[in-house]
Amino acid sequence: MxxxxxxxxxxxxxxxxxxxxxxxxxxxxxxxxxxxxxxxxxxxxxxxxxxxxxxxxxxxxxxxxxxxxxxxSTIYSLNWLQDFRIGTGTRLININAGFDETSHILAKKYPSASLRVFDFYDPQKHTEVSIKRARKAYPAYPNTIQVDTSALPLEAGTADYILAIFAAHEIRDKQERVAFLKQVNESLNATGRVLILEHLRDLPNFIAYNIGFLHFYSKAEWKSDFASAGLVLTDEIAITPFLALFILSKNNGTTS
CATH class of the missing domain: 1.20.58 (Methane Monooxygenase Hydroxylase; Chain G, domain 1)
Structure with missing residues (x-):
C-alpha cells in the first residue's frame, strides 16, 4: 500500500x-x-x-x-490497522510526545472517524533537543490538544481506539508511565483497543543503534507496565524486526 x-x-x-x-x-x-x-x-x-x-x-x-x-517499510501506510473496525463515528485517539507524523495520515485514511489528537510534550520533562527541532520544523496537527500525562481529557469508557506511536517511551519515569497507562485503560470502552508501537531494547535494535537502544524499553518492562495499569496484552505483532505493536484491552475479549 x-x-x-x-x-x-x-x-x-x-x-x-x-x-x-x-x-x-x-x-x-x-x-x-x-x-x-x-x-x-x-x-x-x-x-x-x-x-x-x-x-x-x-x-x-x-x-x-x-x-x-x-x-x-509501509509503517506509515498504517496498513497494520486494517484488521480493526475503524469507520464512521469511531472514537479514535492519537497521542504523541511532541512530534506527530501520523494524525494527518489517520485523518486521510479514516475520514469518517472521530479523531482527537493529544500531545503530552512538556519541555521541562522532555528535554531532548531532537524533539525541539522537530516541533519547529513540523507544526502540530490542527486542533491538537496539549495534555499532561497525569490528566488526559477523556471520559471513562468512551474511546474505541487509543494509539501511541513512538510516543509512550518518552515518559521516562516508570510511575508516571504506569499512571498514564491507567488513564488510557479507564478511557477505553469495553471492546476498545490500545495500540502502542515501539522499538524495543533488544538485540536487533542494539545491532542497529548500538547504545542508542537504551532509550527504548524491553518487552519485559512494557509487559510489567501494562499489567500494573490493568491492561491485558491481547496480541503482539512484529512490524519489521525492529518494531513491536502491542495490542491491549481492558478485558480478555477477542472482538477488535
Missing amino acids: ETLSRKPFQGVLNIIRFNWHFYVFAVMIVFLFGVSLIFLPVHFHWITATFGILIITTTLLSLGVSYYIYDY
Missing part, C-alpha cells in the same frame, strides 16, 4: 536533521583519528583505524536501518 503524505527519504533525512549534532561529533572523531595517524607510531595505526572504521560502520548501519524502517 502506498504510504500517504510521505516524501522519499523523509524518515532518514529527519533523523539527520533533528540529530545533526551526533553526526557532526562522529565526523569530528573520525577526522581526529585520521590526523592522529600522522603522529602515532605505526604499530598504533591499526587501533586508530579500527575505531574509525567502527564509528563509520555503526553510523551508516543505523542510518540504513532507519531508512528501512521509516522510509522503505
